[in-house]
Amino acid sequence: MQLNPDVPTHVCPNCCNNRAVVFYQVDQLPIHTVQLLRSRQEALDAPLGNITLGFCHTCGFITNLSFDPDTLQYNNNYDNTRRHSHTFSGFEKELAVYLVNRYALHGKTILEIGCGQGEFITTLCEIGNNVGVGFDPAFVRQRSSVGLTSQAGITFIQDVYSEKYANYRGDFVVCKMTLEHLPETAVFLNMMRRAIEPKANLELETILFFQVPNTRHLLNEVAFWDIHYEHCSYFTPASLGYLFRQHNLEILDLYTGFDDQYIMIEARPANGRLSTPHPNEEPLEELADDVVHFTKIYPQKLSYWRNAISEWRARGQKVVLWGAGSKSVSFLTTLGITTTHLKYVVDVNPRKIGTHIAGTGQKIISPQFLEIYRPDIVIVMNPIYQDEVRHTLYELDLTPQIIGV
Ligand SMILES: [Zn+2]
Numbered sequence: 001m002q003l004n005p006d007v008p009t010h011v012c013p014n015c016c017n018n019r020a021v022v023f024y025q026v027d028q029l030p031i032h033t034v035q036l037l038r039s040r041q042e043a044l045d046a047p048l049g050n051i052t053l054g055f056c057h058t059c060g061f062i063t064n065l066s067f068d069p070d071t072l073q074y075n076n077n078y079d080n081t082r083r084h085s086h087t088f089s090g091f092e093k094e095l096a097v098y099l100v101n102r103y104a105l106h107g108k109t110i111l112e113i114g115c116g117q118g119e120f121i122t123t124l125c126e127i128g129n130n131v132g133v134g135f136d137p138a139f140v141r142q143r144s145s146v147g148l149t150s151q152a153g154i155t156f157i158q159d160v161y162s163e164k165y166a167n168y169r170g171d172f173v174v175c176k177m178t179l180e181h182l183p184e185t186a187v188f189l190n191m192m193r194r195a196i197e198p199k200a201n202l203e204l205e206t207i208l209f210f211q212v213p214n215t216r217h218l219l220n221e222v223a224f225w226d227i228h229y230e231h232c233s234y235f236t237p238a239s240l241g242y243l244f245r246q247h248n249l250e251i252l253d254l255y256t257g258f259d260d261q262y263i264m265i266e267a268r269p270a271n272g273r274l275s276t277p278h279p280n281e282e283p284l285e286e287l288a289d290d291v292v293h294f295t296k297i298y299p300q301k302l303s304y305w306r307n308a309i310s311e312w313r314a315r316g317q318k319v320v321l322w323g324a325g326s327k328s329v330s331f332l333t334t335l336g337i338t339t340t341h342l343k344y345v346v347d348v349n350p351r352k353i354g355t356h357i358a359g360t361g362q363k364i365i366s367p368q369f370l371e372i373y374r375p376d377i378v379i380v381m382n383p384i385y386q387d388e389v390r391h392t393l394y395e396l397d398l399t400p401q402i403i404g405v
Contacts, residue, residue, distance in 0.1 A: 001057045001058075001284055001285070001288060003019060003021065003057055007021050008021075008022070009021055010022070010054050010065055012054070012056035012058065012059060012061055012063065013061075013063055013183055013184050013185055013186060013187075013233075014056060014059050014061035014063070014185045014186055014233070014239055014242070014243055015056060015058050015059035015061065015186070015242060015243075015246065016186060017056065017058040017059070019056055019057040019058045020054035020055060020056040020057075020061075020063060020065070021054060021055055021057065022052055022053065022054050022065065023053060023054070023055050023291055023294070023295050024051070024052075024053040024227070024294070024295065024298070025050075025051065025052050025053075026050070026051045026224075026227070026334055027048075027050045027051075028048040028049075028050065028333070029048060029049060029050075029051055029227075029228070029229050029329075029330060029333050029334070029359070030046045030047070030048060030049075030229065030329055030333060030358035030359040031046070031047045031048060031049045031071050031072065031229045031230070032046065032047070032072070032073070032229075032230065032358060033228055033229070033230060033325070033326035033329040033330070033358055034230075034325060034326060035358065036351065036352065036355045037355050037356045037357075037358060038354075038355060038356075039356065040339075040356050040361040040363070041361075042356065043355075043356035043357055043358050043359065043360070043361040044359070044360075044361045046358040046359055047071065048359070049066065049067070049068065049071055049229045050066040051064050051066060051067075051227060051229060052064060052065045052066040053065070053227070053234070055288070055291050056239070057284070057288070059238070059239050059242040059243070060236055060238040060239040060242065060282075060284050060287045061185070061233070061234070061235065061239040061242075061243075062215055062233075062234035062235075062239075062291075063183070063232060063233055063234070064183075064229070064231075064232040064233075067183050067229070067232035069183055069232075072181075072230065085348060085385060085388060086388060087384055087385055087387075087388050089119075091257070091258055092119065092120055092123065093123060095257070095264075096120065096123040096124050096127055097127060099124065099172070099209060100124060100127045100128040102266075103171075103172060103207055105124065105127075105128040105130055105171070105172055106128045106129060106130070107128070107129055107130065108128065108130045108131075108170075108171040108172060109130065109131055109132065109133075109169070109170045109171050109172075110124050110125060110130050110131070110132035110133075110170055110171070110172045110173075110174065111132065111133050111134075111135070111168055111169075111170035111172070111173045111174070112124075112132065112133075112134045112135065112173075112174040112175070112176075113135050113161040113173065113174070113175040113178060114135070114136055114161070114175060114176065114177065114178030114181075115134030115135060115136045115139065115156070115174075116136055116138065116139070117136075117139060117140070118134045118136075118139065118154065118156055120174065120176060121134045121154060121174065122154060124172075124174070125153055125154055130153070131153035131154065132153065132154045132155070132170070133154070133155045133156075133157060133168050133170070134154065134155070134156045134157070135156075135157045135159060135160070135161040135165065136156070136157075136158065136159075137158060137159055137160050138158075139156050139157075139158045140158075141156065162191070163191055163195075165195075166191075166194070166195040169196075169204060169206070170206060171204060171205075171206060171207070172206070172207050172209065173192070173196065173206055173207070173208050173209070174209050174210075175192075175208070175209070175210045175211075176209075176210070176211040177211060177212065177213070177262075179210060179212050179233060179235070180212050180213055180231045180232070180233045180234065180235065181230055181231065181232065181233070182232070182233060183232045183233065185233050185243055186243065186246070186247075189243055189244070189246075189247045189249075190247060192208065192247075193247040193248065193249065193269070196208065196269060197269065198269060198271065205268055205269070206268065206269070207252070207266060207267070207268050208244075208249065208265075208266070208267045208268065209264070209265070209266050210240070210264070210265045210267075211262050211263065211264050211265075212233075212235045212240060212262065212263050213226065213231070213234070213235070213261065213262060213263075214235075214236065214237075214256050214260060214261055214262055214263045215234040215235055215236050216236045216237070216260075216282065216287070216290060217256075217260050217261055218234070218294075219236075219287075219290040219291060219293065219294045220290060220293070222293075222294055222297045222298055222301050223405070224298060224301065224302075224330065224331075224334055225327045225328070225330045225331035225334070225381065225405060226326075226327060226330070227330055227334075228326045228329070228330055230326065231326075235263060236263070236282060236287055237254055237256070237263055237278070237280045237281050237282060238281040238282050238283075238284065238287060240254070240263055240265055241254055241265070241277055241278050241280075241281040242281070244265060244267050244275075245275045245276075245277065248269065248270045248271075248275060249267040249268065249269060249270055249275060250267060250268055250269070250270040250273050250274070250275050251265060251266070251267050251275070251276075251278045252266040252267055252268060253265070253266040253278075254266075254278040254280045254281065255280060256280075258384065259383070259384045261382075261384070302334070302335065305331075305335050306335055306336075309335070309337055309341050309342065310341075312376070312377060313341055317376035317377055318343075318373065318374070318375045318376050318377070319341075319342050319375060319376065319377040319378075319379065320342070320343075320344045320345065320346055320365075320370070320373070320375045320377075320378055320379070321342065321344075321345045321346065321362075321378075321379050321381055322345075322346045322347075322378050322379065322380045322381060322385070322389050323345070323346070323347065323380065323381035323382055323385065324345045324346070324347035324349075324352050324357060324364040325347075325381070327381040327382060327405075328345050328357060328362075328381050329357055329358050329359055329360075331381065331405065332357060332359065332360040332362065333359040333360055337360060338360055338361075339360065339361055339362055339363075342362060343362060343363065344362055344363055344364075344365045344369070344373065344375075345357055345362045345363070345364050345365070346364075346365055346366070346367055346369075346370065346378070347364050347365075347366070348366075348367060348392075350366070352364045353365060353366045367392050367393075367396060368396070370393070370396060370398055371396050371397075371398070374398065374400075375398075375400045376400055376401065377400055377401045377402075377403060378393065378400045378401070378402050378403070379403050379404075379405060380402060380403065380404050380405070381405055382405075383404040383405070386402065386404055389402060390402055
């Protein structure tokens with residue numbers, strides 16, 4: 001694609017070409033969005049970072065050029081589990097069954113990089129009678145429901161996966177919702193590729209399965225609440241496919257799921273086989289149009305939400321958000337919505353109840369609290385949970401207006 005020579009360009013960490021151009025800037029977003037913050041003050045004092053998104057005109061990758069990995073700490077206070085949602089755990093179970101069947105994962109060894117509290121690798125091991133090793137610096141045995149009940153055959157290593165663990169070999173390597181947290185995606189894939197290189201004396205051929213958020217969805221929906229400091233890398237099917245092909249991996253499948261919100265890729269070392277683009281990799285021109293669409297509609301979206309929140313307040317209507325994850329943090333901070341305008345965010349994860357939203361300080365409450373608070377409007381941060389939210393409200397005998405973002 002042609003670039004305007006007057007526009008400054010930056011090096012893309014996905015393809016290493018100097019063809020990334022800035023299209024989005026937002027300053028002072030909380031660095032950590034899913035840490036448990038015990039007081040409002042702690043939430044208001046949460047460290048902030050800037051976001052400067054660059055779009056690469058060679059591979060379609062989007063990166064936060066202002067990202068500083070040294071500011072991030074994935075410690076024990078990090079809680080990103082969504083297993084309390086039926087919608088989410090249903091999706092995970094279905095995916096695990098699909099992968100076990102597709103790759104005949106029975107009596108095999110599975111590795112998971114960024115395994116969280118180990119729910120997914122445990123499901124894969126239980127369904128197929130497999131053994132496995134999960135890596136995650138935020139893994140806490142006491143907190144993991146699987147760490148206590150289902151340790152047979154699964155080892156958890158509370159550390160970031162790196163070169164030093166290359167001696168752990170697996171038939172199947174899972175890496176879900178992790179690559180978007182890594183700034184140097186080409187460096188990481190290069191390490192992975194070397195770690196799974198087939199050994200001459202081994203029959204083992206490792207299959208890779210990666211899942212990342214789908215940035216095409218973000219661009220099309222102008223979902224600015226899906227832009228987080230912790231996510232420094234933003235993929236579409238094209239840039240994910242490009243990355244895998246560049247590292248001599250054959251793409252076995254590339255598809256989206258969870259209402260188009262995630263991209264899944266399945267691959268294996270190409271080793272002589274052709275590593276051709278997958279039909280689901282979109283043309284770069286289409287993607288560039290999506291970026292233009294995002295920048296054009298973004299100011300309108302900001303005005304729409306700011307006006308809506310002000311109007312509801314003027315009418316004395318009580319508004320809550322549903323879902324105290326990263327989406328709420330970006331939504332509230334980008335729009336500058338303080339506790340004066342919106343006091344509470346609902347979540348179904350019991351560990352989050354009573355803690356506060358980073359940056360803007362809203363208190364996180366349980367659905368049951370709504371019986372007392374009786375909101376007029378509930379904004380559901382992820383439309384996929386809308387039915388689940390509606391059902392919960394119905395059971396609580398509440399009938400607020402439900403709005404999706
Ligand atoms: Zn690139």
